[in-house]
């Protein structure tokens with residue numbers, strides 16, 4: 065099936081030895097593929113840490129009354145869980161790992177435009193993470209503000225807010241530089257013949273993402289610095305006692321943080337597009353619509369931040385305007401879902417594990433998206449605001465959406481990245497368990513939210529007991545599923561290499577080079593003559 | 602394998618247009634960073650028009666004016682150094698860069714005296730005296746110190762950057778054929794100048 069005899073094999077990026085050997089060969093490497101793996105491993109580590117915290121929270125919530133921790137511990141736990149998952153796992157997300165690995169390859173380039181800057185971004189990422197970690201173990205204990213750092217509480221609490229905020233600021237820097245690097249790479253380093261409308265759709269998604277990273281992050285960056293100065297020097301930007309306005313903080317925070325949701329989800333959608341196309345064995349349906357919808361999402365995503373503040377005190381007009389704008393984002397998102405379905409329709413489906421992951425993604429993402437409309441309309445939001453409904457919704461989007469896509473991408477590109485294949489049957493079983501666990505864990509939270517259970521509480525009234533109990537059991541199932549999935553991949557990585565340059569019959573550029581790729585990806589820069597998904601003659 | 606590493610080692614990617622594009626994008630993010638502060642400024646000015654009006658009279662327009670002129674001249678000298686480099690006049694490039702650095706330093710000295718005077722009068726964030734004033738005063742001076750302070754940090758960053766450019770020019774690593782690093786340093790310096798052009802009227806001039 066694979067025409068590997070024709071490919072002249074070079075030492076792969078994994079074996080290649082440059083100026084430095086051993087661990088330094090990784091920590092000082094400017095090869096985008098090695099940097100991608102550095103991100104991948106650190107992100108996975110943070111993800112697992114976050115999962116452990118999540119499972120502990122669910123354990124506390126298994127029954128009414130205090131189970132294993134005090135209220136203040138719970139507050140710290142959901143804060144650090146949120147910080148870890150959002151800033152250390154899902155915002156760098158697919159962009160930092162798979163984007164770094166495949167963006168240059170998919171446009172036929174040997175590396176990104178600024179390889180050193182790329183490595184520097186990873187160090188900023190790790191630096192930010194270490195600062196946050198430091199904030200957990202020093203001073204007066206981990207922050208308890210929630211990952212949003214809402215003023216004025218974040219100015220008043222005695223916990224270690226400054227370090228967490230500083231860490232988040234450094235992480236923002238890393239994100240900006242990655243976005244900048246990708247934009248320049250896409251503009252300057254496409255292989256000859258690859259016009260914008262011949263780029264694979266994952267690249268379009270990365271392009272939209274990079275612009276959001278660039279345009280939104282500085283605003284929250286400076287806002288976080290203002291919080292630091294409010295705390296350390298008592299300036300009073302957001303302190304009502306000194307004339308500052310906490311609502312202004314919310315505006316500035318969400319001007320970034322809503323677009324950040326699209327930083328998380330756009331690359332995920334891009335990866336899903338690649339997967340759906342490959343396993344449908346068809347040319348993708350509506351190429352331009354998918355490409356432009358990425359930009360549309362990026363653009364409209366800027367205008368909707370106010371939907372987080374319907375209950376914070378806002379004029380009636382701004383409430384319905386923000387509500388309307390929020391509904392508009394559903395259109396480009398739906399375009400993608402429709403086009404994926406249309407691509408599969410009459411395709412000859414190849415039911416491999418990455419495809420099943422993509423299906424799982426579509427299922428939960430649609431639930432997440434539709435419940436997002438409930439939160440986007442003022443009237444219903446007022447009812448479920450700050451309840452478990454919100455917790456369910458955003459886990460469906462960020463975990464069910466971006467998180468599952470992360471695993472889908474991992475299963476899709478795994479053979480390319482390591483030149484090995486995992487056990488497909490175990491991969492499917494693992495996915496099934498994850499999928500069941502996920503829905504058991506989060507679906508009851510929708511019901512709890514509608515019943516009125518508030519979020520961010522370590523205890524609850526007895527009438528909320530049953531759904532909470534089910535939810536906690538779901539967290540165990542999910543945990544088991546994740547272990548199966550990861551162990552399966554880990555074992556595959558250790559297995560002996562195979563010649564699998566193109567195990568899925570993919571048509572984009574990465575499948576035309578050897579697995580794992582050589583240091584420079586292409587010994588000769590390819591000349592692009594056909595569309596990214598056209599069948600080969 | 603041996604052979605390969607030799608080939609890879611000599612391979613170097615040089616793209617001046619790409620580098621400049623990168624710098625422009627970065628400058629964009631800096632403008633957005635300050636943009637958020639301008640929003641905060643306008644919101645609070647709108648809330649406390651009278652106090653902001655009175656507080657701004659405390660600032661020394663003369664020093665502000667001198668610093669504006671200094672930055673404008675330094676922007677010109679940086680631009681001229683790029684032209685000199687294009688003409689291959691290394692000595693002139695270094696002189697002009699040197700003047701720019703000196704002017705930047707003078708700016709900081711002025712800032713030091715200006716801030717020093719305020720602090721001497723007990724006006725600084727969190728000071729007892731400031732906290733005894735109205736909310737508008739607290740916010741005005743909070744913004745004043747924060748925004749001009751952030752700008753001063755940008756001056757220092759710019760100086761480090763231009764100092765590095767200076768060394769590179771001296772080593773001939775930046776030369777008539779390859780001077781995008783100098784151009785980028787100049788771009789950054791123009792940004793620093795531009796931001797001041799906004800800060801000066803906002804804090805010193807508007808009535």
Ligand code: HEM
Pocket residue numbers: 114115118119121122142143145146147149150153154209210211212455459462463467518519520521539542543
């Ligand atoms: C096994 C996996 C997970 C479990 C068991 C879990 C569980 C929880 C629980 C119980 C809460 C607190 C609800 C409350 O009391 O308000 C929570 C909050 C949160 N989770 Fe997760 N979660 C998991 C995975 C994730 C992932 C993958 C992400 C993001 C990618 C995520 C992001 C968040 C965020 C942002 C919060 C809000 C924190 C805050 O209120 O400040 N979680 N999670």
Ligand SMILES: [Cu+2]
Pocket residue numbers: 321322325368369371372
């Ligand atoms: Cu939002």
